[in-house]
Amino acid sequence: MVMQIPSNMILTRVRPSIYLPIWACVRSAVSASTAATDNFGHLITVRCLLGIAEAPFFPGVFFLLSCWYTRGELGLRMAILYSGLVVATAFSGLTAAGVFSNLDQVRGLAGWRWLYIIIGSVNFLLALCAVVLLPDFPESHTGSQKWLFTEEELRVANQRIAMDRIPQESNRSVWWGFQRAVADYRTWVFIFMLICNHAAYGFNYFYPSIVSGFGLGSRTITLLCTAPPFLIGAIASLFISLSSYKRNERSYHIAIPMGISVVGFVISVSTLNGPARYVASFLYVTGCFAANGLVYSWAAGVLNQTPEKKAVATSMINVIAQLGNIMSPYFFRDQDEPRYLMAMILLIVFATLSGLTCLFLKWDLTRANKKILAEAEADGTEPRLFSH
Numbered sequence: 001m002v003m004q005i006p007s008n009m010i011l012t013r014v015r016p017s018i019y020l021p022i023w024a025c026v027r028s029a030v031s032a033s034t035a036a037t038d039n040f041g042h043l044i045t046v047r048c049l050l051g052i053a054e055a056p057f058f059p060g061v062f063f064l065l066s067c068w069y070t071r072g073e074l075g076l077r078m079a080i081l082y083s084g085l086v087v088a089t090a091f092s093g094l095t096a097a098g099v100f101s102n103l104d105q106v107r108g109l110a111g112w113r114w115l116y117i118i119i120g121s122v123n124f125l126l127a128l129c130a131v132v133l134l135p136d137f138p139e140s141h142t143g144s145q146k147w148l149f150t151e152e153e154l155r156v157a158n159q160r161i162a163m164d165r166i167p168q169e170s171n172r173s174v175w176w177g178f179q180r181a182v183a184d185y186r187t188w189v190f191i192f193m194l195i196c197n198h199a200a201y202g203f204n205y206f207y208p209s210i211v212s213g214f215g216l217g218s219r220t221i222t223l224l225c226t227a228p229p230f231l232i233g234a235i236a237s238l239f240i241s242l243s244s245y246k247r248n249e250r251s252y253h254i255a256i257p258m259g260i261s262v263v264g265f266v267i268s269v270s271t272l273n274g275p276a277r278y279v280a281s282f283l284y285v286t287g288c289f290a291a292n293g294l295v296y297s298w299a300a301g302v303l304n305q306t307p308e309k310k311a312v313a314t315s316m317i318n319v320i321a322q323l324g325n326i327m328s329p330y331f332f333r334d335q336d337e338p339r340y341l342m343a344m345i346l347l348i349v350f351a352t353l354s355g356l357t358c359l360f361l362k363w364d365l366t367r368a369n370k371k372i373l374a375e376a377e378a379d380g381t382e383p384r385l386f387s388h
Contacts, residue, residue: 003055008063008315009174011056012308016064017134017143020056024127027053032120035113059315062296066310067137068157070164071301071387072248075294079241082293083234089204090230095119097223164304164384177308187313189361190299194321196354197295200261200347201288202328203281206340210281213338214274225278229285237290241297250298251362251388254291258355261287262348269344288351295358301387302365324350362388 011019030050037043065077096115104111136143138157149157181187203210212222236257244253264283271277296314303313331343365388372385 003052004059004315004319005178005312007056008059008311009178009308011060011063012174012177012311015136015140015142016060017131017136020060020064021127021130021134023053023056023060024130025124027057028120028124028127030120031123032117034120035109035116059318062300062314062318063311064134064137066297066300066304066314067161067307068135070160071297071304072245074297074300075250076238076241076245078297078300079237079293082289082296083237086230086234086237086289090227090234094224094227097220101220174308174312177306177310178312180305180309181303181313181316184303184309184313186302186361186364187299187316189357189364190295190302190317191320193354193357193361194292194295194317195324196350196357197258197288197292198321198324199328200258200324200351200354201285201292202325202331202343202347203284205329206332206343207281207285209332209337210340211278213340214278215338216274216278229282230289232282233286233289236286237293240290241294244294248387250294250301251358254294254298255355255358257287257291258351258358259287260284261291261351262355263287265344265348265351269339269341269348272339284347284351291354298387 007023027050030046030053034043034046034050037046061081062078065081066074069077095118096111099115099118100111103109103114106114109117133144135148138154138161141154208222208226211225212219214225216222216225240253240257244250247253261284264280264285264287267280267283268277296317299317300310300314304310328347331346332340333342336342365386369385369388
């Protein structure tokens with residue numbers, strides 16, 4: 001996690017079409033090497049290396065998207081990116097079911113070892129393709145834009161992003177961007193919102209165990225049943241982001257899904273009926289994942305005064321927000337199975353805090369927009385307002 005901030009600072013000065021695929025290849029190789037671990041020490045070493053190797057990817061891709069798309073457009077694109085994570089989570093259960101059923105002990109390797117080998121190999125090949133397909137920044141003439149875009153298209157791309165900054169500031173050093181990102185209180189509001197959001201979907205790590213507690217069938221059936229809620233969540237995320245894009249609205253499109261997730265958690269703590277709790281899981285899986293991508297795009301739009309500030313702020317948000325992912329596994333204690341009452345109550349609390357923080361930020365940005373409008377009216381200039 002700590003590597004994400006310096007990685008994004010470096011990314012503003014190098015070619016993303018080379019930098020990101022190289023790290024993706026390294027990450028894939030390290031992930032596949034997990035299959036060779038034989039003891040706890042080996043596993044910890046590989047996991048540490050994996051954390052370093054995968055650190056540049058998400059904040060780097062997030063920043064690169066924000067360099068090509070305006071604030072209004074970014075939400076839908078982030079939803080598409082984030083839906084990839086949701087779909088991957090859905091298919092991880094299906095993939096695991098297939099591997100454990102067909103490859104366990106093939107050539108003397110356990111099924112989990114084959115799982116790492118297969119996933120790592122596929123990711124490595126896809127990372128190589130990205131070297132050819134991934135563009136660099138709009139102002140450059142390297143990467144895939146050499147053959148994907150005309151000079152006029154690149155000029156328009158640069159102009160769109162420059163006009164979209166609020167307020168516009170000249171580009172500065174990376175260190176200046178770091179200082180501005182840290183000093184902006186809205187960076188910390190977004191961080192708190194995402195900590196709560198990440199903590200609220202702590203069920204993600206234990207979802208197969210949660211579904212197993214529903215008593216729906218064998219291990220294979222349990223793994224298969226983990227997929228549908230995440231697939232529905234991916235579809236809902238796209239529709240909610242499309243609605244947010246068309247209405248140019250962020251806060252309600254985040255707060256309402258978080259409210260839906262609260263309903264799902266409440267149902268889960270209110271009954272021991274397995275099918276009812278499985279249906280409730282559709283609500284909290286869909287609600288949490290539908291909201292998450294929009295928070296990232298909203299942050300990139302609010303903190304976009306310069307590329308340097310945006311790069312640091314977005315990586316800071318992603319890094320520190322992982323505290324939610326760190327604490328949430330401790331909510332699920334073995335003695336609380338299968339209901340996980342304490343965990344579900346804590347997830348209700350964090351989902352509620354995330355929604356309330358979102359509404360506070362809407363109020364704050366509404367107040368800021370009134371000030372911007374007043375200043376623009378006095379100066380006779382065109383106002384550029386925050387999206388909320």
